[in-house]
Amino acid sequence: MTETQAAPAPSSRPDSGSGRGLGILWRWLPALIRALQRRTRETVSEMRKVLWPSRKEMITYTIVVMIFVVVLVTIVALLDFGLTKAVLAIFG
Numbered sequence: 001m002t003e004t005q006a007a008p009a010p011s012s013r014p015d016s017g018s019g020r021g022l023g024i025l026w027r028w029l030p031a032l033i034r035a036l037q038r039r040t041r042e043t044v045s046e047m048r049k050v051l052w053p054s055r056k057e058m059i060t061y062t063i064v065v066m067i068f069v070v071v072l073v074t075i076v077a078l079l080d081f082g083l084t085k086a087v088l089a090i091f092g
Helices: 020-049 055-091
Strands: none
């Protein structure tokens, strides 16, 4: 540093052990609460727009899904059983 340059001023920030993090939390808390309230209002508004299925449709959809799952489980089980037998026959 030359004689014409001034030394930098000491930092006016408090040291890290003074609970500075808690102050930041208290400053951000109202904004966080407002954001959560807005998000909740928007979510409720969107949920009111949803076309919910009737009880009959829901039962039909559930039965279709259960049948589909049973069919796929059966196909995978048969493939597993067949490939196991094939591997044992070849390398057995």
